[in-house]
Structure formats: structure tokens, C-alpha cells
Amino acid sequence: MAYELHYWPCIQGRGEFVRLALEAAGADYLDVTREDGIDDMLERLGAPPRPAFAPPFLRDGDLVIGQASAILLHLGPRLGLVGESEADRIWTHQIQLTIADAVAEVHETHHPIATSLFYEDQKPEAARRAAAFRDERIPKFLGWLERVLGANPAGPRHLVGDRLSYADLSLFQLVEGLAYAFPQATERALAATPMVVALHRRVVSLPRVAAYLSSDRRLPFSEDGIFRRYPELDG
Template structure:
């Protein structure tokens, strides 16, 4: 039975972290909102979220349906999928390390979102542009180095070598770090112009993920949507500043 992935159509967003894991593993899945008919489409997602019949309806997408089980939140979904897709170490203790790293990525993604919506998600970007400029300047100066520097450190201190973030094989966190780098380069090309020099191990990991056959195939397919100014990572030139 195919997994069912529920996320907003037209954007990569948070759903892309789950999508990359499914694509890497060659798992059969249905992107529900990107299809119409047969109980699919955005309406099908909203029906689950707004249903009075669901004992524990998900608060927001993404969520994954596996049979009758519904799992919400990116890190939680990946914690569930990791063993099934072969994207976590065999060591159970290390699986919690992987989950902790994914939760750190969750924190980082929330900060990325707040660069263009620092006041309220209910307001348009144009209604908070000046505040977004201030928030983005602090994010570029302080938070990008804080988070990327941390992941670079973890890669450097991996006892199994720096090819992967945990252990000696690919995990879903490696895939998520690829997405983080890609998103930041799209949103802040000036600020990220020298990331390869500042974070060489992270840059090498990004390239290593891109070369994986299933990921390469996915990135070239129409299933991989382009970044745009509706998702988490948004490029507004006025928010992008170079780093001295």
C-alpha cells in the first residue's frame, strides 16, 4: 500500500523534507493534493484536518497516512519512516541522535520562515517588509552561522567520518541538510555566496546527496517543484545582504 503524503500544493515547504526521504528510498507514495479525483486534492487534506470524526486530527500539514495511521510533524514523520526506509542507523540510541538533529532543523526552519513573516503569518509580506529587513539582517549575521556552524561541527566530530552526519551511512537528516542548504542559497544568494568556504563539510555533504541516483532523478523530474515566494524559503532581494 502506498504512503499518502498531505501537504499544500504548489510549494515545496516543509513537505519537501518528507518527500526527499520517500524519493531516496524509492518508496511508493501519493502526493494527495497534487492529484484530483478519487478523493484526492487539497479538499481531501482539509477534510481530514477539519473532520469531527478523527479522534486526533492533525493541526497542520505535512502529515503522512500509512493505512489507518496518521502521523503529523516533519520530525515525527521521519522518525516513523526512518527504519522502514532504511534511513537510520541500526543502533537504536543513534536513532534518537538523528531525531534530535532533525528537531534542530525544525527550529531552524521556523526561523527561516520568520525572516519574511516576523510579525504575523496572517499579514502579507508587504505589510511587514521593514520588520522583515531587520529580522533577516540578524538572521544572516547571527543565526545562519550558528546553525550551519553547528552542523559543520557535528559532521567534523562524527566518529565514523565526515561523509554523513551520523554513523557511516545516509540518514534522513543528511537529506534534510541538503534541502536546508538549497533553500538558503535560493533565499539568500549573497549571504550564502561563500558557504562552501565557511562550511566545507556541509557543502560536500550537499554535493554527495545531489549525486545519489534517486535524488538526481527526482531533482530532474517534475515532482520537484521550484522554490518560489509562497514557500518557507523565499527570495526577496531586499532581504539578502552580503556577509563581510
């Protein structure tokens, strides 16, 4: 049976980390809201017995799983996107959770006060937050990923072992999003992380990923998503 992904239909957002895994594995899945609108998603969201807090959530038969990182934890072994050992699986998940922390901080750069307000209602705070994020956090997160690659006993081609994992795909998406939202700051940080750059490039050139990125299934970045290009927040 096909996986059913439920997520907002007009943005990449957190759902994109799940889409990338499904696409890179050539999995049979339905991007429900893009086919049928959001009614079904809104009805299932919060439905018993296991209500998700927010999209994305995935239906896999009788299971409904929310939280992008938990979805990837579930999908990893099924899609062949994680190592076989328990040690590799928990390490891959740890990397994913750290990437998710970075993504949450990206959201804070344009919404440092409240998700319920528009960016336009929190611009001065966003400017301060974004400056700290650019100067301190982008180098810190990318530098940590570089260290992970350099410390991999199997070599720096992948984050975990010698095979593609969902963490590699998420690294790609993080770098892609940062480069969209903060082009100048990200270029500076990437100059110090050549192994991150190389892995990003390797993911782009994976045949299934390349096909996905050039398809209309890949939504563009936009100022409705998590990674937003407000030039005044870069520098």
C-alpha cells in the same frame, strides 16, 4: 500499501523534507493533493481521532502522523534512512529537530509579525529580522552542522554513522533553500563549512535524488514557500 502524503500542492514547504525521504528511498507513495487537489487534505486535517495541527501529514495504513519531524521519525526505520541503534535514531531525530528550528527561523525572516499578513505588510520588520538571521543565525546553524560532521566518529561523509539518513537529506534541503533565499549570505557562510558543502553535493548526486530533482515532482522554490528570494533581505 502506498504511503499517502498530504501537503499543499504548490510549494515545497515543510512537506519537502518528507518528499525527499520518500524519493531517496524509492518508496511507493502518493502525493495526494498534487493528484487530486486539496479537498481530501482539508477534510482529513483536523479529523478525529488524531487531528493534525497543520499539513504535512502522512497516512500509513491506519496511522495518520503530522509534524514533518515526527513523520521522518516514523519513516526513518521503514525506509532504511536511519541507523539501527536507539542511540543513532534519537541523535538523527535531534539533528532533524534542529534543522526544523532553522527552517522555522527562515519563515520568520519574511513573516516576523504574523503569518496571517502578507510579506508586504511587514517589510521593515522583515528587513531587521533578516539582517540578524543572515549575520548570526545562518553561520550558527551551518557551523553546528559542520561541527556535527567533524565530530562523527565514522567520518564526515554523513551526519550520523556511515550511512545516509533522513538528516542528511534535510541538510541538503536546508542548504538548498538558504542558497535560494539568501544567496550572498549563504555563500559566505558555506565558505566556512566545507563538510556541509561536500555532503550537500553528495546528496545531489544520489541517483534517486538526482532523478527526483530533475523531475516535475520537484516543485521549484517560490515566494509562496518557506524559502523566499526577496533580494532586499539578502546582502
